[in-house]
Amino acid sequence: MSHNSEQEDHDLPVEGNSVSFSKTRREHSTEIMEDYVEAIADLIFESGEARVVELSRRIGVTHVTVTRTIDRLEKAGYVICPPYRAIFLTEKGNALARSCKERHQIVVAFLHSLGISEQTANLDAEGIEHHVSTETLQAFKHHLALLHKVTL
Amino acid sequence: MSHNSEQEDHDLPVEGNSVSFSKTRREHSTEIMEDYVEAIADLIFESGEARVVELSRRIGVTHVTVTRTIDRLEKAGYVICPPYRAIFLTEKGNALARSCKERHQIVVAFLHSLGISEQTANLDAEGIEHHVSTETLQAFKHHLALLHKVTL
DNA sequence: TCCTTAATGTAGCCTATGCTACATTCTGCA
DNA sequence: TGCAGAATGTAGCATAGGCTACATTAAGGA
Known part of the structure; x- marks a missing residue:
């Protein structure tokens, strides 16, 4: 008795076999990646190089967490990170950083244009920009653009 | 040799001892919780009760994932879920659902007012509302409110 | 009433993201 | 040059959130 064979259907999420963690989950992963790439670009711009310690301070997690995330970023082709060296962005990583930064600035400017305080605009933008x-x-x-015209 | 004793500092994230998974992580957890509570409220409103199967269809994950998330929601005091029965919202859960729904509607209306299509407004709102x-x-x-006045 | 089937539950596995504790490598200064 | 301390790496653990496979319960029709 018990289970005769296949339950013919099991459940629904069938798309890919293993690569199917749903939208929310996948997006969350992307968010983290984007945050890291942005932070790395900032660090390189500000101080010439991005080190794990600095990243961990900036993002607010331990260096271990940073290291592992960097590993994933490296596998995904966004960064190169030779042992005991700094973190370098690939062309792909640079492109992502640029578009993230641009998007971030637009969101902040937009929120600010609604009369939202600088601080809140920045905080909210960090959450909103990814969506x-x-x-x-x-x-x-x-x-x-409209606002700008009116202001002229 | 080797490690003399305490590295006096280890790393930075010291706040709570164990309850310290950083902002992003905590917020992500909250997002999922909110999505579930909202979906449960919707189902109860639409069909009288919220069942695990329906939730899993709506959210797009398997019933197993739903079950475990519901467990956490129950531990957190948002729902009550007797074995083999439907899912009920507690007063706390109802309150959360209401405020989420209101916020969601405002975000959608706002995006729509910017000329964004109904569909995109809804999709983006789902990501944005939590932030x-x-x-x-x-x-x-x-x-x-301003727009409304102008339209009058 | 029984028995099929849908719904629910449970076991066990995976990845992403956190952490602490400890080991190793680099680096700068005495 | 050598060594202390900072930076980096590694091992191992936890939780959240996915999954498949299988077991159990509830519900409805023959």
Whole structure:
């Protein structure tokens, strides 16, 4: 008795075999990646190089967590991180950093334009920026452009 | 030799002892919780009760994942879920659902008011709503109120 | 009433993200 | 040059959130 054979259907999420952790999950992973890449770009810009210690201070996690995330970033092709050396962005990583930074700035400027304080705008932008679609980003830009015209 | 004793500092994240998984992580957990509570409230409203299967269909994960998340929600005091029965919201859960729903609607309306399509507004709102501070939400409301006045 | 089937529960595995504790390598200064 | 201390690496643990496979319970129709 018991289970006769296949339950023919089991459940629904069938898409990929193993690569199927749903939208939210995948997006969360992406968020973290983006935050790291952005922070790395900032560090390189500010101090010439990105070190694990500095990253961990900036992001607020231990150096161990940073190291492992960097490993994943390296596997994904965003960074190169030779043992005991600094972290370097690949071209792919640089491109991602640039687009993240641009998006971040637009979101902050947009929030700010609504009368939201500098501080809150920055804090909220960090959470919001990862969930803004191209269409919404365009709308933000459009809104900013309008404001700019009016101000002229 | 080797490690003399305590490395006096180890690393930085010292706040709580164990309860210290950083901001991003904690917020992500909250997001999932909120999504579930909202979905449960919707299901109860629409069909009289929230069942695990329906939730899993709605959220897009297997019933196993739903079950475990519900366990956590139960431990956190948001729901009650007797074995083989439906899922019930506690007063705390109901309150959370209400405030999430309100916030969600404001974000959607706001995005829509910027000329963003219904569909994108809804999709983006799902990601954005969890990262909107009280101040920003107020600004959104304010913006909507202004528009409403102009339209009159 | 029984028995099939849908819903629910449980066991066990995986990855991502955190952590502490400890080991190793680099680096700068005495 | 050598060595102390900082930076980096590694081992091992925890939790959240995914999954498949299988077991158990509930519910409805023959």
